[in-house]
Amino acid sequence: MxxxxxxxxxxxxxxxxxxxxxxxxxxxxxxxxxxxxxxxxxxxxxxxxxxxxxxxxxxxxxxxxxxxxxxxxxxxGVGEGLCYRFVIIGAGNMGRALGRYSPFSQEGYQLMGVFDNTPERIGQNIEGVPVMPMEQLVEFVRQNDIDIAVLTVPAAAAQKVADTLAQTGIRGIWNFAPVDLVVPETITVESIHLTDSLMTLTYRLRQQSEETGDAEPGAPRPVNKKS
Amino acid sequence: MxxxxxxxxxxxxxxxxxxxxxxxxxxxxxxxxxxxxxxxxxxxxxxxxxxxxxxxxxxxxxxxxxxxxxxxxxxxGVGEGLCYRFVIIGAGNMGRALGRYSPFSQEGYQLMGVFDNTPERIGQNIEGVPVMPMEQLVEFVRQNDIDIAVLTVPAAAAQKVADTLAQTGIRGIWNFAPVDLVVPETITVESIHLTDSLMTLTYRLRQQSEETGDAEPGAPRPVNKKS
Structure with a gap:
């Protein structure tokens, strides 16, 4: 093709x-x-x-x-008879939300394992799939013929996890960490950068206000940051 | 500009x-x-x-x-002194994960309210912010000068919520529902389409296998769908 x-x-x-x-x-x-x-x-x-x-x-x-x-x-490449196996790395809020996101299983994406290195999370279940320690990642991916790793680890850990994944022979990374990953050519990365997307929206909102003469969002508001 | x-x-x-x-x-x-x-x-x-x-x-x-x-x-338009106010509509897994995603507050995006119409979710707290019933959405957005509504409702409900939001004078929608929303010109929509992104990754993986001659992901695997 x-x-x-x-x-x-x-x-x-x-x-x-x-x-x-x-x-x-x-x-x-x-x-x-x-x-x-x-x-x-x-x-x-x-x-x-x-x-x-x-x-x-x-x-x-x-x-x-x-x-x-x-x-x-x-x-x-979706639909009847086709099935992709994925693991989630990072069992935080976002990892858990993605593990429970039903449209994935409806389209034939099957969650096989979840990995984290926070001791309290090990052994928890996400949609019937156990959270395993990071040390088991390489062997699990190799033995279970995993197609895609979903990365929902913090920015500081993402590149290191990608380096580990490169050893497994995996071919796809779906990256949610706010990092531009460096990977070997054999790996395809698709990223969802949440903060980038939100900032793009904000920028467009401000541009629009400039054009319409409306009050600029964000500007004169007292800051009341939560942290 | x-x-x-x-x-x-x-x-x-x-x-x-x-x-x-x-x-x-x-x-x-x-x-x-x-x-x-x-x-x-x-x-x-x-x-x-x-x-x-x-x-x-x-x-x-x-x-x-x-x-x-x-x-x-x-x-x-981010950084010192600037602050954007947002609400989350849909207190499911994704809505809760986004409400707890710390990079947003670090960049000055402040969660003001969460809305849902599932009775069991009303009154729950997400990062100290209460989940309120949908009936209160219009008035809340108007009275609290909300800049952005984050939509994490199911596909079938998304357009109706967008129509409701159009009555509030809100200017930004950050849409996570797998729907192309139709909104008035005064509203700017930025979408995160999770399944689209995952399918794009899959397509690219399959293209790559075709080029390298590796086994195609997805194809000959026994289907073992959950749900």
């Missing part, structure tokens, strides 16, 4: 999500125009994206929602 | 984060090249980004880390 641009790859799950939503709503047929309206994209943008994969549907006839969803599931 | 592209805006918090990291490491001076190495960007990319804001530092002399960090804080 030819190299697809990152922007297109990022839109694939959005298409898939929209089509599942349409199926739930009982919508059977759609068009590039209708799909675009729901997603804030133009019809030609959508056709262009789909052409990367040889195109779907028939010009002028639109798409059958269930068929298009199945095509996208195939491209994304 | 001139319109800055979305890609540049998204890099601002990353620069800010790297510079804070460098300060912690005791690094006092840096260059576009050194900063770029840490972030996987070229020096000229970085200079171009900074030129959007009039440029920092002096050609050939690099940057003083503390000064550059302060400049970026000013642009992002």
């Amino acid at each position: 030819k190299r697809i641009s990152g922007a297109v790859i990022r839109r694939l799950p959005r298409y898939y999500r929209q089509l599942k939503e349409m199926e739930r709503e009982g919508i059977q047929r759609t068009s590039s125009l209708a799909l675009g309206k729901r997603m804030g994209l133009t019809a030609s943008q959508i056709r262009q994206d789909f052409n990367n994969f040889g195109g779907f549907g028939q010009q002028g006839f639109g798409y059958k929602v269930s068929e298009l969803r199945a095509e996208l599931a195939g491209i994304l | 001139k319109r800055i592209s979305g890609a540049v805006i998204r890099r601002l918090p990353r620069y800010y984060r790297q510079l804070k990291e460098m300060e912690r490491e005791g690094i006092q001076r840096t260059s576009s090249l050194a900063l770029g190495k840490r972030m996987g960007l070229t020096a000229s990319q970085i200079r171009q980004d900074f030129n959007n804001f009039g440029g920092f530092g002096q050609q050939g002399f690099g940057y003083k880390v503390s000064e550059l960090r302060a400049e970026l804080a000013g642009i992002l």
Whole structure:
């Protein structure tokens, strides 16, 4: 398959999500125009994206929602018979929340183990999966054919954990630590940077106030920090 | 200030984060090249980004880390004296994890209230902030000058909550629900789509296996779905 641009790859799950939503709503047929309206994209943008994969549907006839969803599931590698095994490293609030996030298991992502080095957390259960000590990570990942490690450790520990993971032969890291990880080429990293995202929102809010002349958020407020 | 592209805006918090990291490491001076190495960007990319804001530092002399960090804080609207007020809507696992995520308060984001419509959750405390019933949301947001609502409700409820929020005059929504929200122009939405991100990672893993000839993740594994 030819190299697809990152922007297109990022839109694939959005298409898939929209089509599942349409199926739930009982919508059977759609068009590039209708799909675009729901997603804030133009019809030609959508056709262009789909052409990367040889195109779907028939010009002028639109798409059958269930068929298009199945095509996208195939491209994304999710759906029937497919299952990815992941571990969570860091059993804090975020790690526990992700371990309990039901859409993952619904899409075939299976939580296999949770790791932490805080003694009180060892042996706790998250969705029936035990929290194990970090020393067992390397062997566990090797023996259980784990696809993805989800990193929810503090910033200061993240690179060290990534270095440890590099020894296991794992190929995917889903990183929630606010750190740009350095990993060997064999590992693919996808990051969720929460604070970056929140700051981007704040920046956009302030820009908008500047344009509209509204009071700037944040600025003249008494600080009352919790810590 | 001139319109800055979305890609540049998204890099601002990353620069800010790297510079804070460098300060912690005791690094006092840096260059576009050194900063770029840490972030996987070229020096000229970085200079171009900074030129959007009039440029920092002096050609050939690099940057003083503390000064550059302060400049970026000013642009992002974070740091001393600035404070943003947010509420969390949805006191499930993800809502609670975000309420307890300490980097937010460290950057001046203050949790003011949590809302839910599950009776057992009402009255619970998250970092000293009470969970209140949804009926109180509109009045609370209006009376407490809330800047940002964090949405961690299920997909099916998200649009309805966004519609309710539109009545409050709030200007920012940080959306964690797997839904593309439709909101009036006065509201800025920034979304974290967890499943999209995980699927993007999976897609990239499978692409990589195709290129290297390794076994495809996911494919031949027995499915053992939970739930």
